Amino acid sequence: MLSYLRRRLIVAALTLLGIATMVFLLVRLLPGDPAETMLARSGASPQAVAALRSELGLDRPLPLQYAGWLSELLQGNLGRSLYYNRPVTQLIGEQFAYTLRLALAALAWAWLAGPALGIAAAYWAGRWPDRLATLLAVLGATVPVFWSGLLLIWLFSVRLGWLPATGAGSWQALLMPSLVLGFATAGPLARIARVTLLEVLAQPYVVAARAKGLTRRQVLLRHALRNALVPLVTVSGLQLSFLLGGTVITETVFNRPGIGRLLVDAILNRDLPVVQGVALLTAGFYVILNLLVDLAVGWLSPQAGWQ
């Protein structure tokens, strides 16, 4: 078990290094000189631009920039935003709370609805609850959040006036964006629960449990559900890492602050350190959540890993 953990940790660390390298190279390829972009607004002299370039280290050769950047990164320093002239970690820290709240609320909706729908679909396979669950799952995967979000705003804010259309200050403001994202997140959970349960229900040990006199419902809830938990946890881990970095459209629809808006604004402002920071953070979450999911799966099903 310990050797498995060590191996997984080494792989995760190497992946993080690869991601850091890729982000560094990707951002250096961006056209435009950040020092010029930053000072263009104030109409600075070429001397001032050159001074800023050397201050930012942009005049040094690429490998030196890379080494310096990596060592700063290891100390938890993501540099300063060129646009806001504040530490990137501070900016991300401020915005992250909004995105985390939205992502967790969306995942909570998805867990409330998705697995239950999948269980109902598997229990009544081929009958109307199955059809309804399938339809909802398909709609969750197809209806774009920028459309369902606008429809909700139209209904609950414009027509009924019950909920605020934009903002992030209250729980009411969190309701619509989290529902929209949660609906899109629930679909895959329902599908996976249904498919896994149907697979498990065909296994010999389930037949044996039925032969011993357990009812279909008892078998489903006691024996089959635990097996369905493994793929559900796996997918949720991925979904959470994507939600933490991929809520940019929902944040735009509802005019919410957050990591996604920070990134889009940074791209529009050519704010390199912020783009780097957000990309790193998002990919880093993916690696760390993947690691946690693998460990959780090993705990849930002894035969899956941890040898």
Place this chain on the structure above:
Amino acid sequence: MTTLHRTPGALSAKPAVPTAAGRPVSPLQLVVRRLWRNPGAWLGALLIGAALVAALVGPWLAPYPPDALNLAAQLQAPGSLHLAGTDFYGRDLASRLLFGARATLSTAGLAVSLGLIVGTVLGLLAGYSRAWLGQAFVALIDLLLAFPALLLALLVVALLGPGLATLGIAVGIAGIPIYARLVRSVVLTVRSTLYVEAAQALGAGTARILFRHLLPAVLAPVLAWTTLDAGWAILNVAGLGFLGLGAPPPQAEWGLMLFEGREYLGAAPWTSALPGLAITLTVLGTTLFGDALSDALQPYAGHK
């Protein structure tokens, strides 16, 4: 010699499956028959067909030019003169939806082609090559998969600048690792089968083995994923267009139209509801057909 080189790809017409009536049926016939009996496949094909017709002949069907301003007819509700109403500038929404179909779908088409071709080649190489090259591709694919697809597309747009063409390329690049991983997983199971070993023993070159023997085996799963990916590409193209990173404003593109209509949600909800409906129905079509296709391509899916 030639018979040995023939591959048992999933869609080639060779191995026969007996049916209840006892007549042998080719796998292709079986797939078509299963699709024919699936109402979801019908509805999906219908929706995809409608969107494609709009994209192909839309500009000739459109009653007005897509950018003709008419300030006397601002924000009119759908009626006999303007079937889908007008937007803030009095532009005919039905015409803009038809022109927008071409912009959105061709951009998504570019994205899908890019992901499909590059991803398949990468996946074939990563799966077949046992040398460092294969390992390097695997590492690259894994790294790319660590970025949410939308974030990856955003970063590429940042690199190349906004616009419909770069948007197509960005969404396509974001799709590459998924194709590559899918193709690689199939190749890994096929590359040690007898027919591939036989081809190697006969002295077939790497390129021949990759494209004559391994490619047919990955065609079926890749085809099913391509259909689903098309819907995903439309969602992302429209989503990035909604963020203002696609077509520049006067142009008609579904995602951008939705964003422009957002301002008039109270006075004219149809200006954003209709482009959203167009996107949703098209993606629904690809999802339904893609699901039906994946089911039909399962070799032992319930013999109905």
